[in-house]
Amino acid sequence: MSSKxxxxxxxxSGLGLLAMILATPRKASAYVDPGTGALLWQAAAAAxxxxxxxxxxxxxxxxxxxxxxxRRAMGLVFASAYAVVASPLVCSLWxxxxxxxxxxxxxxxxxxxxxxxxxxxxxxxxxxxxxxxAWVFPPxxxxxVASHANLYRLVSFALVSLLLICLITRLKAGRVSSAIRHGSxxxxxxxxxxxD
Numbered sequence: 001m002s003s004k005x006x007x008x009x010x011x012x013s014g015l016g017l018l019a020m021i022l023a024t025p026r027k028a029s030a031y032v033d034p035g036t037g038a039l040l041w042q043a044a045a046a047a048x049x050x051x052x053x054x055x056x057x058x059x060x061x062x063x064x065x066x067x068x069x070x071r072r073a074m075g076l077v078f079a080s081a082y083a084v085v086a087s088p089l090v091c092s093l094w095x096x097x098x099x100x101x102x103x104x105x106x107x108x109x110x111x112x113x114x115x116x117x118x119x120x121x122x123x124x125x126x127x128x129x130x131x132x133x134a135w136v137f138p139p140x141x142x143x144x145v146a147s148h149a150n151l152y153r154l155v156s157f158a159l160v161s162l163l164l165i166c167l168i169t170r171l172k173a174g175r176v177s178s179a180i181r182h183g184s185x186x187x188x189x190x191x192x193x194x195x196d
Contacts, residue, residue, distance in 0.1 A: 072117070075117025075122070076124060078112075078117060079122065079124045080124075083109070107161060109125050110161050113125055115172070119165050122165045126158065126161045129157070129161070
């Protein structure tokens with residue numbers, strides 16, 4: 001009994017001492033790590049990408065409640081909505097100097113459109129992304145690309161986007177054909193079992 005009281009007393013005294021140490025004011029040095037801005041951008045990007053995993057539920061809800069049953073029509077609607085949201089955001093962030101690679105926002109939308117819908121909506125979003133990028137690059141607001149670096153950015157964005165569209169489309173086609181083969185194998189197996 002006395003050892004339990006001694007342990008409880010030591011824990012209580014330690015917590016009291018910790019509370020007193022935390023309660024006493026100290027001189028605060030106002031230092032912000034230079035990498036904090038990048039960390040905040042990464043946290044915001046991770047939150048946005050994490051929330052996109054709920055996109056399937058939103059798409060399924062829209063399919064049930066809106067009269068767009070084809071994947072192509074839903075893809076074009078999704079790409080248009082994404083472009084309406086992303087274009088002013090990209091323009092605003094670029095003009096304030098807060099976004100080093102503005103095409104990444106459109107690249108994310110292109111991948112989502114290709115994965116959830118068809119490649120047509122992704123190509124449409126790629127076209128919108130190229131036009132917005134050309135509009136934002138200097139000379140600002142003229143759609144004329146003045147420097148070779150900006151032309152390289154546009155060409156590399158288009159090539160990477162087209163490569164990702166092709167890869168995702170091929171992966172989806174392979175997954176569907178594998179599911180069909182697997183499903184037909186099950187039907188053949190059931191037919192053989194029924195013949196016995």
